[in-house]
Amino acid sequence: xxxxxxxxxxxxxxxxxxxxxxxxxxxxxxxxxxxxxxxxxxxxxxxxxxxxxxxxxxxxxxxxxxxxxxxxxxxxxxxxxxxxxxxxxxxxxxxxxxxxxxx
Amino acid sequence: xxxxxxxxxxxxxxxxxxxxxxxxxxxxxxxxxxxxxxxxxxxxxxxxxxxxxxxxxxxxxxxxxxxxxxxxxxxxxxxxxxxxxxxxxxxxxxxxxxxxxxxxxxxxxxxxxxxxxxxxxxxxxxxxxxxxxxxxxxxxxxxxxxxxxxxxxxxxxxxxxxxxxxxxxxxxxxxxxxxxxxxxxxxxxxxxxxxxxxxxxxxxxxxxxxxxxxxx
Numbered sequence: 001x002x003x004x005x006x007x008x009x010x011x012x013x014x015x016x017x018x019x020x021x022x023x024x025x026x027x028x029x030x031x032x033x034x035x036x037x038x039x040x041x042x043x044x045x046x047x048x049x050x051x052x053x054x055x056x057x058x059x060x061x062x063x064x065x066x067x068x069x070x071x072x073x074x075x076x077x078x079x080x081x082x083x084x085x086x087x088x089x090x091x092x093x094x095x096x097x098x099x100x101x102x103x
Numbered sequence: 104x105x106x107x108x109x110x111x112x113x114x115x116x117x118x119x120x121x122x123x124x125x126x127x128x129x130x131x132x133x134x135x136x137x138x139x140x141x142x143x144x145x146x147x148x149x150x151x152x153x154x155x156x157x158x159x160x161x162x163x164x165x166x167x168x169x170x171x172x173x174x175x176x177x178x179x180x181x182x183x184x185x186x187x188x189x190x191x192x193x194x195x196x197x198x199x200x201x202x203x204x205x206x207x208x209x210x211x212x213x214x215x216x217x218x219x220x221x222x223x224x225x226x227x228x229x230x231x232x233x234x235x236x237x238x239x240x241x242x243x244x245x246x247x248x249x250x251x252x253x254x255x256x257x258x259x260x261x262x263x264x265x266x267x268x269x270x271x272x273x274x275x276x277x278x279x280x281x282x283x284x285x286x287x288x289x290x291x292x293x294x295x296x297x298x299x300x301x302x303x304x305x306x307x308x309x310x311x312x313x314x315x316x317x318x319x
Contacts, residue, residue: 001108003221004214009116011210015203020127022199032139039146046155050223059236062155070248074255076170080177081263087181
């Protein structure tokens with residue numbers, strides 16, 4: 001398989017994630033966009049792990065991808081807890097409302 | 104010459120990219136979460152095409168099974184405006200295209216110049232081989248990861264727990280509201296999708312969130 005195809009797919013996912021983070025205000029939408037970016041990084045790790053011979057023998061790329069998977073799951077849990085708290089205190093999930101530490 | 108793996112990879116990429124675009128573009132947050140399922144499934148398909156079988160099923164299990172369900176529960180619990188928000192980001196829908204498009208141009212150029220003719224000889228990594236690596240070479244980071252997950256779980260519970268005197272409604276308001284909690288229309292977050300919820304915050308008096316003059 002041509003190595004540029006999965007890398008290009010990862011680039012597409014990452015850039016769509018960047019666009020989502022920048023353009024949406026709903027905090028849950030921002031979390032979902034971050035998930036897309038994490039998935040893109042995981043694809044890159046596995047692809048580079050499959051390209052490099054030494055790395056491929058020890059499966060380092062897949063081990064790291066597994067770690068990223070677990071950390072991404074934890075990030076979603078914490079992120080949704082924060083969104084829940086934000087909604088309870090501000091009655092809104094608009095991230096523009098969470099500007100207490102901005103100035 | 105495109106091999107059969109190339110064709111499958113291109114198909115997965117087209118499906119996943121389209122689903123990811125719909126995640127970002129969809130005005131309805133629940134629709135976005137459901138499109139996210141398709142996007143993450145296509146990522147799992149990419150893992151399968153790269154020979155990472157355990158990772159593919161872990162992706163399905165963790166992301167499609169747990170994370171998306173968690174997001175849907177979060178949407179349920181916040182009773183947030185699920186439909187379109189009054190207006191999206193201040194900068195408008197076109198400005199974020201600049202960093203996203205620029206980044207994609209750079210990444211695509213680098214990918215094609217550096218890896219354009221690189222071939223991957225596909226070998227399936229057996230789950231037993233991966234497990235041997237994790238439990239021998241990466242045993243300590245793996246344990247740290249387990250500890251990290253425990254800390255994150257406890258932290259999420261602590262953050263999301265309702266504390267005394269917290270929230271957008273004042274104490275005496277809550278006392279009057281709690282007995283009639285089954286009446287959905289009288290609940291504080293339910294006044295109206297957009298403007299009403301903010302009004303409920305502003306009328307909550309001293310116990311509510313920080314007033315505007317303190318905030319700015």
